[in-house]
Amino acid sequence: MLTNYEKVMRRFLPTFRQSAANLMVREYGIKQQKVAEMLGTTQAAVSKYINGSNKRHNIGIDKELVREFVEMTLRHKEMDAQRAMCRLCQSNIKFGCAFMVK
DSSP, X not given: OOOHHHHIIIIIHHHHHHHHHHIIIIITXXXXXXXXXXXXXXXXXXXXXXXXXXXXXSOOOOHHHHHHHHHHHHTTOHHHHHHHXXXXXXXXXXXXXXXXXX
């Protein structure tokens, strides 16, 4: 059985990063290296997210919340971006999270 932390790290985070990376690169025209820095990952991982060569889990991602996360990240409003990400995670994983920003 996976712990809550493992659920976030193995299931939610890769799917979230894929959605955010696709939006940042395709709609906002941000370079992969900059996207990697913003998402806390590598340029190679961003490339895989964009080309769809990574494993996706059955997690539905609310595209409007991803867009909100991206907008807040681009405006350097880190707490607002974190709140959007927390809402996304909470709506998918459904557990009590000690990391959640209120």
